[in-house]
Amino acid sequence: MDTPSLNDMQDGATLTHESCYRALAAKDTRFDGVFFTGVKTTGIYCRPVCSVKTPRASSCVFFSTAAAAEAAGFRPCLRCRPELAPYALQQNLAYAVWQRIAAGALNDGDAEKLAAEVGLSSRQLRRVLQQHFGVTPIELAQTQRLLFAKKLLQETRFPMSDVAYSAGFGSVRRFNALFLARYGMAPTSIRRAAEKSSAYDADAITLRLAYRPPFAWSDMLHYLSGRAIAGVEAVIDNVPGDVSYARTVRLDGASGWLHVQHLPEKHQLEVSVSSTLAHALMPLLARLRSQFDLDANPQIVAAHLAHDPLLARQIDKTPGLRVPGAFDVFELAVRAVLGQQVSVAGATTLSARMVHKFGVATATPFAGVTHHFPTPECLAIASAAEIAAIGLPVARAEAIGNLAQFAVQGGLQIRPGASLTEVIAHLKTVRGIGEWTAQYIAMRALRFSDAFPAGDLGLQKAATESVDGLRLTEKQLLLRAAKWSPWRGYAALLLWHALG
Template identity: 70%
Template sequence: MDTATVLPQDHDKQLDDASCYRALAAKDTRFDGVFFTGVTTTGVYCRPVCTVKTPRPSSCRFFSSAAAAEAAGFRPCLRCRPELAPYALQQNLAHAVWQRIAGGALNDGDVERLAADVGLSSRQLRRVLLQHFGVTPVELAQTQRLLFAKKLLQETQMPMAEVAFAAGFGSVRRFNALFALRYGIAPGTIRRAAPGPTTTPDALTLRLAYRPPFQWEHMLRYLAGRATAGAESVEADGGGAYLRGIRLEQASGWLRVTHMPSRHQLLLEVAPSLSTVLMPLLDRVRKLFDLDANPALIESHLMQDPLIASRISAMPGLRVPGAFDAFELAVRAVLGQQVSVAGATTLSGRLVQRFGTAMPTPFVKVTHLFPLPEALAAADVNAIAAIGLPQTRAQTILNLAQFAVAGGLRMPPGLPLEDAVARLRTVRGIGDWTAHYIALRALRFPDAFPAGDLGLQKAAAENNGRLTDKQLAARAAAWSPWRGYAALALWMG
């Protein structure tokens, strides 16, 4: 069969058959998750980094997603495991919808509700996904569920029924039938004999891949300085670990994240009580650690500016730390207004002790869940101020909580950065700096840039002076669409 490329229409024009094959032959990590290779002689599809012998060009077909490869009749490789691949992070509507589906948005099978949630009709939604990925919403969801179930089978010892339901299947029978139909084998045949490594008793362990390099130490340092006492913690020993309590849908529990640099993966340990929400949980952890970033692409652009280049050269693989929960990060941003990082961290810990929910965990420093927006929305402003806030800032926390309860932090996919910032600024007490900070870390806009930040203004001046907001914005224009990564390089440098 002739080589054929099936890639999204808005992808790099140079990523044609020849480019894909060169990346495949070189095992180039930059393209991991950007495309998948279907091998016609074996019927298997692989990641570009697969360690098997490179097939001949005439045996290869290239696809922009695992779903497109499976729709063409290929089954996933058991060696490179396509379900581990980072996402091809692109800022468009199709990829935003894809990520929602990967997080379990179609596990209930309600395409109409997903379409309404993203501001489209079901017909438009189908057309968008067909145009970009060559598959329908249902086909995309089926592939994500099957790959996720395969991941659970190979990385955990969860009972088969729990695997099926965690992956979004309505019944074990339906799961077994679709798995056998699509992959040609029974689910139990790929189950590993032993669970993955763990340091926490009874934990479920899962692995999350990224494109190297990854500045794990810098990530932990950033998170450690902002860790909310009681709700989260960072361990420095043994390579470092991030821990926190979480509430997701109707489940609550804890998680612990460590680094496996030799495998280019993070190891995630979670409480068994979270087994029913693993799909959305993993999606949030990926965003928290910015695992879908493509450092080579971002850095090649930013390195054109000597100011940023000098900092990135010292920290290759720098990521923008995200947030597990958008409301929690937004509250933290408000607490950080006009105070130091340490001061905001202290205030955040007091807020958790006063309004959070106590929860037992295996970790001494993780004892509470962050307050729900409903709890703060119903609180008295004086009670919020009692943690050490000015009355005006306590009122902003209250306003923000009410905004979140009303759905204000649920931004529709494809919303422009300017519109998201404008929407956040409708909350009285949230200005441009706070809105951009929330957009950058919580809402994952890579071009968000708080030009009013004093630290950025000083770092960009290069002469012990300080740029104005307008001067910094003008300087940062050349860093777009990755201004958020430039901001982090300046903050961390």
């Protein structure tokens, strides 16, 4: 049976019963998270990769989101676990709002506050989510909290009270009542039905995050290793071919550490987090999904970029290459400024000096992961001379001070739905940030898939195919990159890897 094309399935508006059923019967991982299947005979909804026997077409109802399936009265499958599905990444206002909700923005139930943050009225916010997801903001938030709680029940030995509070519920009673009403069973039933997990560890929490294969994990960590901020993060070589990532964390008033390793046979990342971060798990995991680009659909990206022979060759060498993001926007932005007009190695040295001069020491289980990155507030009050003492020109030290003040004033909190052009112009209002730096921040930290630092000398060199081997100019590179849109950020990573 032929499966539908990827392009046919990119937009929830194009989903048809026939195309979804063909993808379901094929159990094709490319469509994991693109839609969910509600089975009328069981009242359960599943991922298209669920290992159960494919139900009859007449028994299936298809939904573009888990929230829509739950709003229709279906409960999540305990076997395929819909909460593990990678998300259907889209760059629009509805998805940007959904990302905030997934990170816990509505855990306090204040839809008016969220609407104000995204520049909408509460009525407009409701209409946007109803049109895109088929549910209200509160219904969407409830689904996210319940699925996150289900994840904790199945993957950890958290006490029930910790499950409730970590998933954003104000009380255990409220959690139990909503869980029973929505899923028709008590939370304790989910835990008894879950696979036997390891003994409860008072010092660490282990969770999993899924992605759509392929995933060039080693290549991503190779890229990150050359740019890791010494003291704050580290790429760890465990055994040949097995690398992992560790870093310190400060989030929502909590601090600790995390460690990420790859489970290729399960198409998942395993995340270990210090127990001190238990109540910040929702935003923490959302940041990790962004940092490791877990919502990308590499097949769609590759199909578009492979029309260029230069990129096609690198795609064949590194299938599943993604854009490494950033756990913290300010941290990456400072690292970008430090990288202006110096080599990657030089910027890495400068960032290490900055951490040891302005950062805060902390203890972790990982050698070399010893400090928290300096806060915007810390660098905003430091003088240019103090910052320049790490080995910077005064002008660049002033740029970091300007960036820190910009961050303190909320300048790095980008309005959902803002265009790439608007964001670049906004970042360039900071004295000392030019086009290259703004595009780099937008690409890696703010997750704009079409951001492209065309002024990068490495990209200009890698994109050259002429006989004389002369490097392309920035204007020439932009002209060539026009056909790579809307995935120019992925093209940039392919070109950088081609240089290596």
